Amino acid sequence: MTELKTVGGVTAVMLSGDLDHHSAGMMRTDIDREITEKHPRRLVIDFSRVTFMDSSGIGLIMGRYKLMCEQGGEVIVARPPAYIKKVLRLAGVDRLARLTDDISGLIPDENEKEDEKIEQTTPQTN
Amino acid sequence: MSRRPLRPINEMTLTFPALSENERFARLAVSGFLSQLDPNISELSDIKTAVSEAVTNAIVHGYRERSGEVMMQVRIFEDSRICIKIQDKGCGMADVEQAMTPLYTSSPEEERAGLGFTIMETFMEKVRVKSKPDKGTTVILERTVQGKRRL
Secondary structure, three states: OEEEEEEOOEEEEEEEEEEOHHHHHHHHHHHHHHHHHHOOOEEEEEEEEEEEEOHHHHHHHHHHHHHHHHOOOEEEEEOOOHHHHHHHHHHOHHHOOEEEOOOOOOOOOOOOOOHHHHHHHOOOOO | OOOOOOOOOEEEEEEEEOOOOHHHHHHHHHHHHHHHHOOOHHHHHHHHHHHHHHHHHHHHHHOOOOOOEEEEEEEEEHHHEEEEEEEEOOOOOOOHHHHOOOOOOOOHHHOOOOOHHHHHHHHOOEEEEEEEOOOEEEEEEEEEOOOHHHO
């Protein structure tokens, strides 16, 4: 399952359940729709509720990394459980995307500003 | 370790259609069957990941998402040695070595990372692959289960 929220130029994705070839397709469609509509500068993918992940998860991260790079944005892999970290390290994902166990400060507060407003007023920083 | 007893202590065989919905079922079936060995969480997740890669390969590459059957056999030998065989009668491969090369994938457009065999080889002690074009592919995964007592 995929829960998405874009606030202040940051798209936060909460994935849950098993991430395999079967579920990756649906997750990919959901995330890409949000990215192409909202053009975030940062994509935070939260893995804390992912119960299983194989190399399909690596494909999912790599694909979103490419997409975000094209838009000049970054990908953050947040809160992966130990069994997922093992697969991430094996694939060398930590060399492409930032891995973090702490998401505080990465996702702007929902009540602060609308992301449309911030896109108009924030100058390009990268 | 090198002398594997010929007769398994316990075994099971499953056959299921090559549907992506069954990738999860295959993992759950393996972990259910192996629960009698009382594996620790880390080795169970290693085994499930390796099985998932092999079954996904059979569905995605063996049958190219067309219909067919995947056979999975799990055998338990003495000293908690396990042997998992995953077999398809799909298109097979002419070059097994190339398929096993890290990051090689025949379907980059599907966002396959090309890490299936690398994961199987890392998470299992022994991986054997037999394949013949138009006949199919058999993957045999082997390792020992230590169980919770040695965690």
